[in-house]
Amino acid sequence: MTKFNYLIIGNSAGAIGCIEGLRSVDKEGTLALISEEAYHTYSRALLPYYLSGIISLENIYYRPPDFYQKFNVTPLLGKKAVRINFKSKEVELANGEQVGYEKLLLATGASTLTPPLTGLDKKNIFGFLSLNNTLQIEKILDQVKNVVILGGGVIGLMAAEVLNLTAAEVLKKRGLNVWVVELAERILAPVIDETASKILEALFQENGIEILTKT
Incomplete structure (x- = not known):
């Protein structure tokens, strides 16, 4: 040893x-x-x-x-x-x-919080916290058209720096249909106030990204 x-x-x-x-x-x-x-x-x-x-x-x-x-x-x-x-x-x-x-x-950092839902062990379900996750997602993007993101927090939206590039936006730019599903009443609830959440939701929806809250 x-x-x-x-x-x-x-x-x-x-x-x-x-x-x-x-x-x-x-x-x-x-x-x-x-x-x-x-x-x-x-x-x-x-x-x-x-x-x-x-x-x-x-x-x-x-x-x-x-x-x-x-x-x-x-x-x-x-x-x-x-x-x-x-x-x-x-x-x-x-x-x-x-x-x-x-x-x-x-110093392991954060890990993906997996909700207690059935079916999460099926094919093409990934976290988005690591390079391994990202490479797995990249491999299948050309094979899918619809993407659901569970979580409307910082990780779910994957805000980089000033929220000008998110996981949802990346996927949408690749021609995919994207839904963000958030359990809370609004996205980024622990981070920003209600007014800011509404502004961001409107921006996402203008770009064709559906935001589903309280879901």
Whole structure:
């Protein structure tokens, strides 16, 4: 079993910020990063831009290719952490491998909230939080005409920067019929007020995107 002074589970903004912060005070301690995805660190906020064709896949990576090497990090990419033994300070991976640590950071970020609905195990149902999700969606877009997005929050609408490009807009631009289904009375209810929600709903509908609230 390999043991590290520092071990991070996750490979996005929190993990990268931790790596850079650690190396500013400790340049010698051993440091490893575990990520279920096999990719170099990338920006989730740029995924809609990639899906729409505005940027290339290479442009979603927000650190240089030599980032891990430069910061003396052992990247354990494409490996899923399945169990943590806090007593022995070990992380078990899906392949049975054990990774030891002295200090551990959990920086896995958000995960898709799956509603208790039947049929969500069927074909062509995806989350939209990761590059894996995005590549899966990209593969089937030319085969479908109708898309339903469950959730009218920031993730569902996938607002990038100032909400000028969303998951719904990306799909609509590809000639698809798009519906956004939101359980609450309005979209982005926890983030903006009622007036702003109505303005955004009107903008979406002007672009042919149906907004279904209280549904």
